[in-house]
Amino acid sequence: MFDKILIANRGEIACRIIRTCRRLGIRTIAVYSDADARAQHVRQADEAFPIGGPRPQDSYLRGDAILAVAKATGAQAIHPGYGFLSESAEFAEAVEAAGLVFIGPKAASMRKMGSKAGAKDLMASHGVPVVPGYTGEDQDVALLQREADRIGYPLMIKAAHGGGGKGMRIVRASGEFAASLESCQREAKNAFGKDRVLLERYIEQPRHIEFQVFADSRGQTIHLGERECSAQRRYQKIIEESPSPFLTPERRMAMGAAAVQAAQAIDYVNAGTVEFIVGADGDFYFMEINTRLQVEHPVTELVTGLDLVEWQLRVAAGEALPLAQDAIVHRGHAMEVRLYAEDPEKGFLPGSGKLDSLRLPTADAHVRLDGGVIKGDVVSIFYDPMIAKLIVWDEDRPRALARLREALADSEIVGPKSNIEFLELLIRHPVVVEGRIDTGYLDKHLDEVLPVAVAPDAETLAAATTACLLFDEAATRTHARASGDPTSPWAIADGWRLGHAGQRLLCFGHRDQRIEVIAHGSGGNYHIDAGGMGLAVERALIGAGKLSLELGGATRRYRAHADAERVFLHDGTRRTTLLRLPAFQADTAQAAGSGHRVVAPMPGRIVLIKVNAGDSVSEGQELGVMEAMKMELSLKAPRAGLIDAIQVAAGDFVEADAVLVKLKE
Missing domain, CATH: 3.40.50.20 (Rossmann fold)
Structure with a gap:
């Protein structure tokens, strides 16, 4: 070692x-x-x-x-x-x-996987099932058209050198092929420097199932079971789980054997992942081998009880694999999601910035957290905006899903926007609960799981108000105990004022809305006027992140955190975060001049500016391009007009909301 x-x-x-x-x-x-x-x-x-x-x-x-x-x-x-x-x-x-x-593996093994076409031919020669298609070097347009017609439709055109979803087109009829080919080749040339493509049959309603493989330098190759990654958006995995809810024992055995064959075909050593596409009828085909440890490896670790990084180290040091194939035991069900700094309501725009608060569930036998940041750290604009991986385990899939729902409900990120609410909606969707999602489902039905802006109802406002009142009263008592006169009547946190019996005005911010609530009472018993309704709250208690209260004769329980700046509530299904605003302040609504400027949507680097001061522009015209979080963002004119000032130059790094371009008023 x-x-x-x-x-x-x-x-x-x-x-x-x-x-x-x-x-x-x-x-x-x-x-x-x-x-x-x-x-x-x-x-x-x-x-x-x-x-x-x-x-x-x-x-x-x-x-x-x-x-x-x-x-x-x-x-x-x-x-x-x-x-x-x-x-x-x-x-x-x-x-x-x-x-x-x-x-990791040897360079020679990596190179064998460097070309999709070459990899596919190699796998076919070793008896690994591959999707019917064409992988030849002859890229004559007429030949490619004939091959496409031979393979049949629907058909996929794929860049031979590349990944990440770039250089891919689905063609459903012969007459569409030529235009799709030209577009795919152009994108492949721009992204990878090579425009060679391969053709393959497009599998309808496909599932993405991958097998973890391991091999040592002594000739032993095994697999550690599968992970299903069919919940995807634009070819990016969102939920990973093991075992797959789709596979029968017989199909699992056949795919595991094919995964081992694939690894042996490239003389593989160390950890790798063999990825398959699986049709609705259960037929499976080789996609690729990822020649590294995968982001989703923790789900395999939780169902096998093994440490894959330790295995990597031992194999790299020349040791034999710690276990043989028949000694690998799988137990229970594991699922993983990734918490990202991104805004699902704005096309999953990556975010960045300081993590003002980061609350995650407590790690135990059922919950695992793999993270690289803590509260106070900054999510950088230069790298992937992942905050943490949340992995759960239980004896079966329904219980694992319940664990995942609970773990997400215990998670809160304050600072950059996050995808937590999106994940909560997704894991409750019937196609996920019933284990029947395919890789294309979310791209067609994304609106079914996107968060929707809904104003908090009166009961939610009453609960939020109660949490804030209990926090304020506790803070007042703490301050009084630390003062020189702890028994002063001014230390009684009941909100009493001359002229009324303890009326308090609390103001909340929800998105762009200001909400006012009037409360009477103290000590967990309140009358609250919220949303045009009068509600009685009795016997309210808050502690250890939980709020309980009696509302309208029924006991309610929430996950809850309140402080001087915000309040967070989760009723088990829906989360609500409200900012606490000053009770009395001037109207801070944005001035009408918001359409006179272009601001940075997030921190990043200005790639190029396309206009000059004095230029006339039309609404929606691209004024420049900025780069952030591995992607390019188009900066567009909010309206037609004249450019008044350009406040940045190509190469500048800017913060979120920095004014980049001004239009004349």
Whole structure:
């Protein structure tokens, strides 16, 4: 086993690897960019060294800088995590050439998977089922049309070199093929530098099921079971679970055997994932092999009881696999979702900024949290906006789903917007509950699970008001006890004022709405006027994140947190967060001039500005482009008019809501 390894990654995966290494007594070396100087993986590692600027190409993609740190610190091996250099054959070779161990497969195995066409041909030659199609190098348009007609429709055109959903088109009729081919080739050329495509039969209502494989350098290859990842949006996985609710024991055995065959076909060593597309009839076909540890590996760990990072380290050190195939035991059901800083209501626009509050469920035998940030940390504009992975386990799928609902209800993120409410709606949707979602469902029916802006009803406002009153009263008592006159009548937190019996005005902000509530009473017993209704609250108590009260003769219970700035409520199905506003303030409604400026929707870098001061523009015209969170955002004119001022230049980094362009009023 190794004494010291370098982790060439960041975020939750770096923290995950550090935990295993600490348990095994292995010292860890972290590397970090300028943006990550105070990141959690830097704080948790035994040593940490800077390697460059905040952009990945200036730091985490600099293999030379990473190798220099490894040599200087005496590291024996480098763990690439996932993303960045984890699937770079060139980096794997450079690590080995430097006399170090790359904790992953050999470069030759990666290269065999580098081309989708070549990989498909290789798998077919080794008896692994592949989707009918055409993978030839001859890219003559007429030939491709004939091959498409031979394969049949619906058909998918895919870039031969690429991924992430780019360079893909679905064609449903022969007459649509030529235009779709041209579009796909153009996108592939722009994204990957090569316009070669392959054709394959498009599987309707497909499922995405992958198998975790492991192989050692002594010729032993096994699989650790499957993960179903069919809940996807634009080819990005949202829910991962094991075992699949779709597979029969016989189909599971056949797919596991095919996964092992696929790994052996490329002489694979270490951890990898063989991905299959599965039709509604149960037929399955090879898609690709991810030559690294996957983001969703914790679900496999929870159902097998194994530490896959430990297995990676042992195999990389030359040891045999710890267990043979017949010794792998699966128990229960595990599910994973990822908490992201993103706004589902704005097309899942990635977010960034300081985490003012981060409440997550307590980890135990049923709940696991893999995260790379804590309260007070910043979600950077330069990297993936994942905040944490939430993984649950229980004896069967219905109970695991219930655990996931409870865990999400216990989660709250204050700062950048998050996808928690979207996930809560998704895991309650019948296609998920019944285990029948396919990979294309969400792209067709996304509106069914998107959060909808609904003003809080009177009962919710009464509960929120009660939580705030109990917080205020407790804060007043605490302050009085610490004062020089703890028995002063001014320390009685009942809201009493001359002229009325304890009337209090509480104001809340919900989206752009200001809501006023009038409350009478104290000590958990109140009369509340909210939303035009008078409601009586009795015997209210709050503590340990829970609020109980009697409302209208019925006992209600909520998850609840209140402080001087906001109140959070969750009734078991729906979450509500309200800002606490001053009871008396001037109208702060935005002035009518909001249409006279273009602001940054989030922190990022200005890529280019297309207009100059004095130019005439039309409504919706693109004025510039900014880059944030690995994506480009178009900056458009809010109305027609004349450009008054350009306040940024290409290359500038800007904060959210910074004014970029002004129009003449």
